[in-house]
Amino acid sequence: MILFRLLIATLVAAASMAAAAQDLDAARAAYEREDYDTAFKLYSPAADKANAEAQYRLGLMHKFGWGADRDPKAAANWLRRAADQQHPEAQAELGVLYKLGRGVKEDAAEAARWFRRAADSGVGIAQLNLARAYKDGAGVKKDLTEAYAWFTLAAGNGYVDGMSYRARIAENMSDDDIKNGERLAAERRKTLPSKESK
Numbered sequence: 001m002i003l004f005r006l007l008i009a010t011l012v013a014a015a016s017m018a019a020a021a022q023d024l025d026a027a028r029a030a031y032e033r034e035d036y037d038t039a040f041k042l043y044s045p046a047a048d049k050a051n052a053e054a055q056y057r058l059g060l061m062h063k064f065g066w067g068a069d070r071d072p073k074a075a076a077n078w079l080r081r082a083a084d085q086q087h088p089e090a091q092a093e094l095g096v097l098y099k100l101g102r103g104v105k106e107d108a109a110e111a112a113r114w115f116r117r118a119a120d121s122g123v124g125i126a127q128l129n130l131a132r133a134y135k136d137g138a139g140v141k142k143d144l145t146e147a148y149a150w151f152t153l154a155a156g157n158g159y160v161d162g163m164s165y166r167a168r169i170a171e172n173m174s175d176d177d178i179k180n181g182e183r184l185a186a187e188r189r190k191t192l193p194s195k196e197s198k
Contacts, residue, residue: 023042023045023046024042024043024046024051024053024054026038026042027039027042027043027046027054027057030042031043031057034066035067036061036066036067036068037067038067039057039061039066039067040058040061040066040067040068043057043058043061044058047078047081050081050085052081052082052085052086052087052090053082053087055078055079055081055082055085055087055090056078056079056082056087056089056090056093058074058078059074059075059076059077059078059079059082059090059093060075060079060093062074062075062078063075063079063093063097063102063103071103072097072102072103072104073103073104074103075097075102075103076094076097076102076103076104077103079093079094079097080094083114083117086117086121088117088118088121088122088123088126089118089123091114091115091117091118091121091123091126092114092115092118092119092123092125092126092129094114095110095111095112095113095114095115095118095126095129096111096129098110098111098114099111099129099138107139108133108138108139109139109140110139111129111133111138111139112130112133112138112139112140113139114126115127115129115130115133116130119150119153120188120191120192121192121193122157122192122193123157124153124154124157124158124159125154125159127150127151127153127154127157127159127162128150128151128154128159128161128162128165130150131146131147131148131149131150131151131153131154131162131165132147132165134146134147134150135147135151135165135169144169144172144173144177144181145173145177145180145181145184146181146184147165147169147181148166148169148170148173148177148178148181148182148184148185149181149182149184149185149188150162150185151163151165151166151169152166152181152182152185153185153188153189153192156185156189
């Protein structure tokens, strides 16, 4: 009898997981076709159950007013919940909110911290934003060598602004500083997740 109950419980749990996965697939499809009202309804239960991708999507929808009221505080809340679960894109978005003071108190150091976490995971826009922070000394100590390295990585990740920024700051750097920036970029590139694993 105990074995039978265990079997039934396992089957019910498996069916529940399959239904949740189908809801996430339907939410993703609705989001991609810009049916944000449907996406919001389908992502909400998963977000409430700590699904990082659903939390990230709800954060974006609140940030931009897609299928939900534009609400910077709600956006920050959902993005933080996803970011705390190591969701790299949520970390990058949360960094932007801290940089601009949207839904959270403006805090350049906190922005740089979130950009760094996302940048270390290979998120190109976070690499670009972190490089800008190092270039300007916004939330981190100004460091053109670090900026050069992160601009290089951002450019390699498809953010062409990284190349133009890198060229501009190189005008104020020594040859040794440029070589160190290139070395840092090469070292970091080895530790980044491969594009296939994303």
